[in-house]
Amino acid sequence: MANVTATAPASRAELPAAPARLRFGIFLAPFHRLGENPTLALERDLELIEWLDTLGYDEAWIGEHHSAGWETIAAPEIFIAAAAQRTRRIRLGTGVTSLPYHHPFLVADRMVLLDHLTRGRVMLGVGPGALVTDAMMLGIDPATQRPRMAEALDVIIRLLTSTEPVTCKTEWFELHDAVLQLRPFTQPHFPLAVASTQSPAGMVLAGRYGLDVLQLGAAIGVRGAVDLRAQWQIGQQAAAEAGKTLRREQWSLVIPIHLAETRRDAFDQAREGAAAYLIDYFEMILGRPCPVDGPREKVIEQMAESGTWIIGTPDDCIAGIRHYQELTGGFGGLLVLAHEWASREATWRSYELLARYVMPRFQGSLAGIERSAAWAAGHAQAFRARANEAIEQAHRAYESQRAMRQ
Numbered sequence: 161m162a163n164v165t166a167t168a169p170a171s172r173a174e175l176p177a178a179p180a181r182l183r184f185g186i187f188l189a190p191f192h193r194l195g196e197n198p199t200l201a202l203e204r205d206l207e208l209i210e211w212l213d214t215l216g217y218d219e220a221w222i223g224e225h226h227s228a229g230w231e232t233i234a235a236p237e238i239f240i241a242a243a244a245q246r247t248r249r250i251r252l253g254t255g256v257t258s259l260p261y262h263h264p265f266l267v268a269d270r271m272v273l274l275d276h277l278t279r280g281r282v283m284l285g286v287g288p289g290a291l292v293t294d295a296m297m298l299g300i301d302p303a304t305q306r307p308r309m310a311e312a313l314d315v316i317i318r319l320l321t322s323t324e325p326v327t328c329k330t331e332w333f334e335l336h337d338a339v340l341q342l343r344p345f346t347q348p349h350f351p352l353a354v355a356s357t358q359s360p361a362g363m364v365l366a367g368r369y370g371l372d373v374l375q376l377g378a379a380i381g382v383r384g385a386v387d388l389r390a391q392w393q394i395g396q397q398a399a400a401e402a403g404k405t406l407r408r409e410q411w412s413l414v415i416p417i418h419l420a421e422t423r424r425d426a427f428d429q430a431r432e433g434a435a436a437y438l439i440d441y442f443e444m445i446l447g448r449p450c451p452v453d454g455p456r457e458k459v460i461e462q463m464a465e466s467g468t469w470i471i472g473t474p475d476d477c478i479a480g481i482r483h484y485q486e487l488t489g490g491f492g493g494l495l496v497l498a499h500e501w502a503s504r505e506a507t508w509r510s511y512e513l514l515a516r517y518v519m520p521r522f523q524g525s526l527a528g529i530e531r532s533a534a535w536a537a538g539h540a541q542a543f544r545a546r547a548n549e550a551i552e553q554a555h556r557a558y559e560s561q562r563a564m565r566q
Contacts, residue, residue, distance in 0.1 A: 179409045182481075182522035183493035184514070185219035186212060187255050187374070187414045189231045191499050193436055198232055205233070206243055208498065211508055213247040215515040221255025221285055221374065221495065227293040230441050237270050244278045253283030255374060256355045260289055260305045261298060263333050264312035268319045268340060275345040282346075285374055286313055287355030287362065291446070306361040308332060313354070317369060320349040353412075358386050360394045367398025372410040374495070378468075378484070388413075388488045412493030413484060416469040418501060419510040419518075423472040426510075427460055430471065433501025434460040474517035481522060494522075 188208070192201040209220050222239050225231035233239050236254040243252055257267055267284075274282040288305035289295055295302050311330050318326050325337035344350060353372035356362030366373045373395060377386060392411065399406040416434075420426035435456045443450045452462040464471040470480035481494060496514070500507060520526045536543075 179490060179492045181524055182491075182519075183218040183412070184519050184522075185217050185221065185250075185412075185493065185495050186498040187221045187223070187376070187495040188233075188498040189223040189225065189255075190233060191230050191437055191441065192232055193433075193440070193500070194229055201232065202239075204500075204504070205239070205498075206246060208508075208511075209243045209250065209252075210246045212511060213250040215511060216519070217250055217511075217515065219251040219253060219283065219493075219495075221253040221283070223255050223290075224258050224261075225291055225294060226261075227297055228291055228441075228445055230445070231291070237274055240274060240282060241277060244274075244281060249281075251281045251283055251351075252278065253285050253351070253353065256285035256287035256290075256353070258289035258294065259286050259312035259316075260300055260308040260332075261294070262312075264315040265319065265333075265335060265338050265340075267312070268316045269342070271350065272320075272340055272342050272344050275350045276342065280346045280350070283351040283353060284316075285353040285355060285372075286316075287374075290355075290376075293446075306359065309361070310365060313365060313369070317352070320344060320352075353410075356391060356395075358391075360391075363391055363395035364398045366410075367395040367400075367404060367406050368402045370399060370402075370404035370406060373406075373412065375411060375413045375491075378413040378415050388484075392488065407492075408490045409492035411488075411491040412495050413488070413491050414495045414497050415480075415484070416463075416471075416497040416499060417477060417480075417510070417514065418469075418471050418499075418507075419474055419477055419513040420506065421473065421513075423476060426472050426476075427464070429503065429506045430501035431457060431460050433499065434463070434469075434471075437499060437501065438463070474513050477514060477518045478521055481518070 186208075188205060190201070190205050192198065212220060220243070222236035222243075223231055223233055224236050226234055236257065240252040240254070254271075259267065271282060271284045286309065288309040289300075292302055295305060312333070315326060315328060315335065318324075319338065319340050323339055323343075325339050326335050327337055328335050351372055352369070353374050354362045354366040355374045355376055356366065357377045363373065365371065375388070375391070378388065392408075395406045418426055418430040418434075420429055438452075438459055439450055439456060442448045450459075451468070452459055452466070454462060460469070460471055463469040467480070467483055470477050485491070496511070502510070
């Protein structure tokens with residue numbers, strides 16, 4: 161295969177904080193361009209989850225959005241229930257449930273039900289709500305979203321971890337002697353993750369409760385490039401103050417990736433789709449400034465050259481992951497920002513290339529194979545000579561026995 165080589169993994173000495181095994185998955189917002197049949201788009205999303213399950217990906221996180229036309233899954237829990245029936249082992253999470261939009265008791269109750277229905281494959285990711293258009297439609301002041309997320313998360317954790325009745329009253333929800341009648345299938349409960357972008361709010365909550373972190377916009381924020389090391393330190397400080405532990409294994413980065421057999425193929429396949437994602441959606445519809453200048457057809461090269469996106473061959477992806485490991489000091493999960501920049505065939509091929517040639521480099525699954533091959537190669541001539549001698553010896557014995565019978 162062109163441009164696919166056996167690149168040795170970075171040593172532990174170079175990356176002392178990097179977890180030994182990296183988890184791989186996707187973050188499925190999803191992103192579907194305007195003008196396409198939405199029913200078929202949702203079916204493609206489900207089929208993609210099935211393909212990832214076949215390829216051995218660890219997890220898939222499903223978004224919640226209610227406006228702006230592109231991100232069309234309104235209830236990730238319902239989508240997860242459908243996806244769980246089509247898959248066997250991949251873990252399925254809400255990526256993320258917008259807590260200010262829901263009563264926290266109902267969030268916990270629905271997720272516990274899913275935990276049972278999936279036999280422990282569900283994960284709850286939470287956030288304040290990504291699209292301001294959602295909040296405005298619901299009459300929610302954006303300034304209240306993060307405080308409300310914190311209030312709701314505290315209640316959800318209490319409901320999941322204890323059978324003691326919960327009573328509380330806030331300006332937007334009430335609970336009176338509330339207890340979840342169905343306890344989590346996963347003990348003590350399913351994984352909980354907090355979305356973090358550029359605001360410190362997500363990292364503070366993750367540290368306060370020792371929860372997993374979904375690092376969205378790993379390199380781009382509304383205030384420019386995200387300082388990932390500084391973000392992690394926010395979480396570490398919050399964890400220390402709360403007497404909790406926040407491990408790097410709990411930190412997942414969400415990064416756009418597209419791979420092909422050659423770098424040129426990767427750029428050409430995804431060129432227009434990537435431009436539509438960044439310009440037509442994020443800039444024109446959401447009003448976020450485009451992080452690069454220049455013509456539309458050069459967007460993908462500029463984003464890849466900046467190190468923000470990983471576009472190219474499996475070797476380019478290996479190098480890109482190492483770049484992020486060095487940039488962060490180590491993280492535990494890589495989530496591909498799921499997109500449809502290329503054709504269905506090219507997109508599925510990209511995930512296959514990542515699974516075949518990239519994932520093994522960061523999961524330790526090649527160590528024994530490479531050691532065995534190296535050992536065999538080092539003794540090839542000597543062992544071959546012994547094998548040849550054994551064959552000749554067998555011929556001599558046969559001829560001798562045959563002569564004796566005559």
